[in-house]
Amino acid sequence: MDMVPTSPPVAAQLTWFEKTWQAFCRLVVRVFYRRFEVVGSENLPTGQGAILCANHVNALADAVVLQAATTKAIRPLARSGLFDNPILKPILGLIGAVPIYRRGDPGVDVSDNSATFRRCYELLAKGETLIIFPEGQSHDVPRLMALKTGAARMALETIQVTGSEPAVIPVGLTFPEKGQFRSSVLVQFGKPIDLTLSEQKTDEQRVIELTDRIRNGLEAITLNAESWDEVNLITRLERFFAFRHGKYRQRNLQQRLRAQQRLIDAQRLLRKYEPDRVRALISQLKQFEKVCRYCGVKDYQLNIEYRPMLIVLYLLRVIWMLLIVLPVVMWGVINSYLPYKLTEHLSLRFAKGPNQADTTKMVLGLGFFTIFWLVQSYLVYHNFGLIWMIAYILSLVVSSVVALMVRGEMRRIRENVRVFLLFLRRRDLKAYLQYKRQELEQELARMVRIANRLSHH
Structure with a gap:
């Protein structure tokens, strides 16, 4: 050359x-x-x-x-x-x-x-x-x-x-x-x-x-599973282990990926040498998750101790969200509802497979939000003048940012309040779910010890 x-x-x-x-x-x-x-x-x-x-x-x-x-x-x-x-x-x-x-x-x-x-x-x-x-x-x-x-x-x-x-x-x-x-x-x-x-x-x-x-x-830096069923199983096991040690929210994405990589290696060893125990564990895990879904309870909610001071602080947080944050969020939702729904609906139609879903949503969302916000801003300018248009654009930006920041938080508040009232009515339910989870944790710990022994042979 x-x-x-x-x-x-x-x-x-x-x-x-x-x-x-x-x-x-x-x-x-x-x-x-x-x-x-x-x-x-x-x-x-x-x-x-x-x-x-x-x-x-x-x-x-x-x-x-x-x-x-x-x-x-x-x-x-x-x-x-x-x-x-x-x-x-x-x-x-x-x-x-x-x-x-x-x-x-x-x-x-x-x-x-x-x-x-x-x-x-x-x-x-x-x-x-x-x-x-x-x-x-x-x-x-x-x-x-x-x-x-x-x-x-x-x-x-x-x-x-x-x-x-x-x-x-x-x-x-x-x-x-x-x-x-x-x-x-x-x-x-x-x-x-x-x-x-x-x-x-x-x-x-x-x-x-x-x-x-x-x-x-x-x-070394990607998750390589045999199937999406294996990915779903490993993700659930990783969450289970993390919640057990109270570290799920503390873990960054790299730590979660490494934990999932180790679990993939462990479960492949166990499927080879202890297939019956693996099948029994998966069945036990599915049954536990089925009960939790039926009750509308998530793993982390079983770790919450509802002490009086915690309840008071949480109520203050709910009041803050309802009185101050919610009106701002609603303004953002009202102004962005149509482009958001159009993006959501049309992305399902035009995305050619799950690997194109994010790209399709990005492109459609960018187009729809730009068009709708420009039209809405022009209408404000046409009817009320330049100052009101500038104020309106600023309100769009602020309300949209706040809505994005608290989107998940608002959902968690609804879920936590509902579960708190459920456990208040059914005190035995929380004790039962904690007992079943403890059984699972003990079996998982035994399986991990077996996998560690097998990996060193």
Whole structure:
């Protein structure tokens, strides 16, 4: 290969549009997701080219989340068909996206990828950061798909062509409640992949080995389950353990993911060596959850001790919410009800699978809320003048922010008041549920000890 002339790598500076775009992405992510956690930013190099290799489970929302997760200038590699979209094309051009020509896409000539790769070599040698999704497409399975070799080839060929070594960083994207508004997202930047490979191997063998290393790096920071049934079971067990120790609300998303990874390993061992006990435990857990659902009781509510002072403080909180916060929330709901419902309804119709739900809601919500708020603001201006329009816009922003902040809190207040009154009438019910949960906890503890012994054999 011919050497590409390059200048020494420097930290890429954000253009005005890139700064605006990243700020916009952070706003969208903060609105759509209640919890947004970023871990491992220190693994991103400064003054060195980098290839971010991320799992791809949420369509275009993955790229938006990654843009929001860092202040670095990052260039996404996007399938060529997106550049034909009249809305996306100017945005992709302004953020420096690079087209990838995929075999099988209609009207695509994969030979055009030679120019794409040459462009990537130049960017990496200059210290730029690229995003690539090595699975090749967005999907809705709870584990990594087979990885394409493009990321490994790009890294190794950059070294050959430019003489500079890019950092290859695995990036794990975890959406615990994918498709739900005001849910959570975890972004983990893993340790750089070791690019040291044996000179005795062929180029193809080196590419395959590096691809395997990228996969191992991604598996360490993502949840890889055999099925969604396994994910649901592991999520319930993790919550159960956390509530048992009173730590569920204290755990961050990374801690929850690690706990779920350990539980997956443990339950696979137990299914192999203690299948009958596993089936009995699952049956016992389902029965307990069925009773709780029938009564409308959640796990954490069994831990609440209804002492007089706690009840007084909670009543004061309820009064505060009803008298001060609720009117502000209702103003936001009244002004945003139609665009919210339209987004909710049409996203179910247009999303082609769960992996596109977040992206569809983001796009539709952005469009509907912008249109409705502009029309409403114009009507206020037309009828009452500029001052009232400015006041109205400010009220929209404030009431919407407050509504987002207390959305879950209002629901929890209703649930807690109802459960408190239920336990007040049926004191035996709480004691019964606590006893059944204690039985489950004891069996779970025994199973964990068995799994620990098996893992050391």
